[in-house]
Amino acid sequence: MTVYYTKEHEWVRVEGDEATVGITDFAQGQLGDVVFVEVPDAGRAVSKGGEAAVVESVKAASDVYAPVSGTIVTGNQALVDQPDLVNTDPEGEGWFFKLTLSDNHELGDLMDAAQYKAFCDSQ
Amino acid sequence: MSEPEKTLPLDQWHRARGARMVEFAGYAMPIQYEGIMAEHKWTREQAGLFDVSHMGQVIVAGAEAEKGLEALLPADLAILKDSKPKYSLLLTEDGGIIDDLMVTRRGDHFYLVVNGATKNGDIAHMESRLPRGAVLDHMKEQALLALQGPKAVDVLARLVPGVEDLTFMTAGAFTIAGVPAWISRSGYTGEDGYEISVPARAVEDIATLIADQPEVKPIGLGARDSLRLEAGLPLYGHDLDFSTTPVEADLVFALSKRRREEGGFPGWHRIARELADGPIRKRVGLAVEGRQPVREGAMVVDGEGNEVGKVTSGGFSPSTEAPIAMAYVPAAAAAPGASVLLSQRGKLFNAKVVPMPFVPHRYHRKGAPK
Numbered sequence: 001m002t003v004y005y006t007k008e009h010e011w012v013r014v015e016g017d018e019a020t021v022g023i024t025d026f027a028q029g030q031l032g033d034v035v036f037v038e039v040p041d042a043g044r045a046v047s048k049g050g051e052a053a054v055v056e057s058v059k060a061a062s063d064v065y066a067p068v069s070g071t072i073v074t075g076n077q078a079l080v081d082q083p084d085l086v087n088t089d090p091e092g093e094g095w096f097f098k099l100t101l102s103d104n105h106e107l108g109d110l111m112d113a114a115q116y117k118a119f120c121d122s123q
Numbered sequence: 124m125s126e127p128e129k130t131l132p133l134d135q136w137h138r139a140r141g142a143r144m145v146e147f148a149g150y151a152m153p154i155q156y157e158g159i160m161a162e163h164k165w166t167r168e169q170a171g172l173f174d175v176s177h178m179g180q181v182i183v184a185g186a187e188a189e190k191g192l193e194a195l196l197p198a199d200l201a202i203l204k205d206s207k208p209k210y211s212l213l214l215t216e217d218g219g220i221i222d223d224l225m226v227t228r229r230g231d232h233f234y235l236v237v238n239g240a241t242k243n244g245d246i247a248h249m250e251s252r253l254p255r256g257a258v259l260d261h262m263k264e265q266a267l268l269a270l271q272g273p274k275a276v277d278v279l280a281r282l283v284p285g286v287e288d289l290t291f292m293t294a295g296a297f298t299i300a301g302v303p304a305w306i307s308r309s310g311y312t313g314e315d316g317y318e319i320s321v322p323a324r325a326v327e328d329i330a331t332l333i334a335d336q337p338e339v340k341p342i343g344l345g346a347r348d349s350l351r352l353e354a355g356l357p358l359y360g361h362d363l364d365f366s367t368t369p370v371e372a373d374l375v376f377a378l379s380k381r382r383r384e385e386g387g388f389p390g391w392h393r394i395a396r397e398l399a400d401g402p403i404r405k406r407v408g409l410a411v412e413g414r415q416p417v418r419e420g421a422m423v424v425d426g427e428g429n430e431v432g433k434v435t436s437g438g439f440s441p442s443t444e445a446p447i448a449m450a451y452v453p454a455a456a457a458a459p460g461a462s463v464l465l466s467q468r469g470k471l472f473n474a475k476v477v478p479m480p481f482v483p484h485r486y487h488r489k490g491a492p493k
Contacts, residue, residue, distance in 0.1 A: 032345070033160035035439040036415045056416055058159040058439055059345060061468075083414075 004107055005116035006067045011091055012110060014101070021067060022095040023055065023086065026120050031057040034086040039075025039097050046070060046099065048106055053096045055086060068106040070099035131176045132266050132323040133330055140334075140341055148177045148239035152344055159345035163441040166312055166350055167482075170272035171342035172334050179242025180262040180320060183249070184232035187256030192233060195252060196226065197369070197388045199379030203228050206294045208307050210377050212369055213237075213245055218390030218397075219365035220372065221248060223357070225309070227294055234305070236267070236318075238359045266326035271316035271350075273485065274338035279306075279317055282332060286317060291486035300325070300332055311347065313354025313484045352447060353440050355408055355479025361419055362406060362435040362449050370397035371451065372406045404432060405457040408479035411437070411446035411465065411472055421467035423452050431456075434465060442482045448474065 004012040009027035013020045028034065038054040046052045046066035053064035053075070075097045079085055085094040101107075111119060129150050137144065142153035153174065155162060165171055183192055189200050198211040205228050213221035222245050224237040237245045242261075250259050270279055280287040283297045286306055294307030302325040310316040321329050334341055348358070357363050363372050368390065375398070382388060383398060411417050416439045423432030437448030452463055457476060465472040 032155065033158055033441075038415070054415075056439070058163075058349060058441070059154075061416070061418065080414075 002107075003113060004067070004110035005113065005119075006065075006110055007119065008065055008067070009120075010064065010067050012067045012107070014107065017101045017104070018073065018098060019068060019070065019101055020095050020098045021052070021064075023064060023090055024116070025090050028087050028090040028094070031055065031059070031062065031086075033058045034083045037076075037079035037083045037086060037096070039077070039079060040072045042072055042074050044072045046072060055083075055096075064096055066099070067110060068099070069102045071102065073098040073100055131174065132326050133174045133176065136327050136330055137174065137341070142341070142343060145344070147344055150177045150239065152177060153341070155343040155345045156341055159343070159349060160441050162340065162342045162346035163349050165340050166272045166314065166342055166346060167442060168273065169340070170270055170274040170278050170316070170336075170338045171312075171346070172330065172339050173269040173271065173342050173347055174266075174330070175239075175269050175318075176266040176323070176326065177239030178267055179235075179237040179239065179245065180265045180267060181235040181237060181242075181246065181249075182232050182260040182262060183235065183253065183257055184260070185257040187254045188233055188258075191253040191257035192226065193382075194388065195249060197378045197382045197391075197394070198226060199381045200226070200228070200233070202379075202381075205230065208292050208294055208309055210374075212374065212377055213248060214369070214388060214390040214394075215365060216389050218368040218370075218393035220359070220363045220367055220369065221245065221365065223359050223363060223374075223377075225307075227307070229305075240360055264323050265320055266323040268319045268321070268326065268330060268333070269310050269312075269316060270319065270333060270339070271310045271312040271314045271342075272338075273315060275314070275316040276487065278333065278336045278338050279319075281336065289317075290489040290491075291315075293489075299329055302329065304329075308487060311354070311356055312350040313356070313480055313482060313486075314350075315485055315487045348436075349438055349441055352436050352438060352449070353442055353480065353482040354484060355449075355481060357406065357449065358436060367406070367451070368394060368397060368402065370394060371402040371404055401454055403454055404451045405454055406435070406449055407452055407457050407476045408481060409434075409437075409448040409450055409463060409465075409474040410477045410481075411448060411474045413472065414439075414446065415472070416446045417448050417465050417467050417472050417474070421448075421465050421472075423450050424464050424466045424471075426464070428466070430466075432463075434467075440481060447481050449479075452476070
């Protein structure tokens with residue numbers, strides 16, 4: 001299992017050809033109190049950089065982009081009723097969706113934990 | 124070109140308390156400390172301290188002050204009692220709103236509090252129109268704090284004996300920590316509370332004294348916005364602007380009876396016509412179905428998708444745990460219970476017109492039990 005990160009502050013946990021995607025602790029801290037999440041339906045094809053989910057805090061609405069291309073396996077329905085899981089456990093119970101990777105090579109464009117930390121520190 | 128961001132007297136005070144600072148009205152200001160939701164709820168349950176020193180505090184003095192201000196505002200200043208703040212509006216010749224403000228008679232002069240983002244324009248507007256017998260002074264050395272919430276009275280009475288005897292929309296001169304303060308029982312949250320004008324040189328000590336009380340936490344602009352939205356209070360530059368009239372904005376209470384009948388203030392012709400015939404559109408409160416917030420800029424649409432109005436403020440209400448909004452809708456769709464269709468980023472939302480406030484006001488009105 002490997003965890004990758006994007007400049008859009010998403011994390012991607014890869015196990016085999018399946019990836020789980022969420023937003024990072026840094027991102028939830030920037031957003032503030034999350035009050036609404038819309039996750040994609042199973043079976044939907046998403047392409048890298050395309051809109052995949054919506055997260056709204058008290059302050060503002062943000063899109064969550066697909067960090068890699070693939071087909072949605074499931075969206076985290078728990079977030080519909082408990083959007084604050086994104087704040088309380090962003091890199092655990094607050095995951096957004098799982099997808100089947102269509103191109104493993106796209107992972108090479110993502111950051112590892114050390115690179116992501118350096119990226120956040122530079123923000 | 125925008126001017127560089129200015130700092131307020133409490134800038135370092137906010138930063139030392141962990142505030143996240145943003146640019147607002149040309150100043151660096153705290154948007155939040157621990158989080159908007161927690162700060163919002165704390166204010167509704169305890170007492171929140173707000174720094175609103177960006178707002179403009181203005182004195183208009185002189186023999187012609189009353190007459191000069193009546194030519195600019197729709198308020199009946201002739202019958203305005205001393206130390207009783209009154210909500211009023213600066214208006215354009217065609218009835219648009221230049222700003223909303225509070226005006227208080229204080230002995231031989233009037234004290235005005237205007238919005239921060241509009242204060243320089245307001246002052247220029249007033250100075251160019253006031254008669255020679257009225258002198259305007261922008262009190263740049265004065266800071267402004269607001270203490271809001273059900274515990275505000277206990278906190279402030281502990282520090283300033285006597286403030287508990289003020290009722291909603293009354294004010295007076297007091298001393299806090301040895302410093303002269305003008306304190307009114309008023310605010311922008313729908314809760315009981317006070318607004319406290321003190322010299323900028325002393326505001327850090329006074330803010331610390333108040334914030335050290337166990338019922339008090341500092342509150343940022345984020346919660347100030349969600350609190351005022353729940354209270355149904357319009358925000359200038361969003362719910363009110365040059366294109367909205369007081370009648371459209373549902374601010375008829377700010378048009379004093381004598382002034383409505385006699386006129387003599389900018390925009391009276393249009394306002395009198397709208398009072399007689401009804402406005403073509405009206406600011407209303409909306410309860411939005413579902414959980415997703417509908418925000419400023421969303422469209423009000425008809426069944427064919429044509430834009431017939433706009434959302435001017437909107438968000439998630441922490442108190443009711445549901446999305447709420449203010450919008451201008453056609454007069455025919457403005458009655459409570461009317462269904463309204465909203466469009467935001469290509470998605471449609473059902474909403475219902477509801478009476479405002481969304482959360483009941485808890486002001487300490489005259490005659491109410493202590």
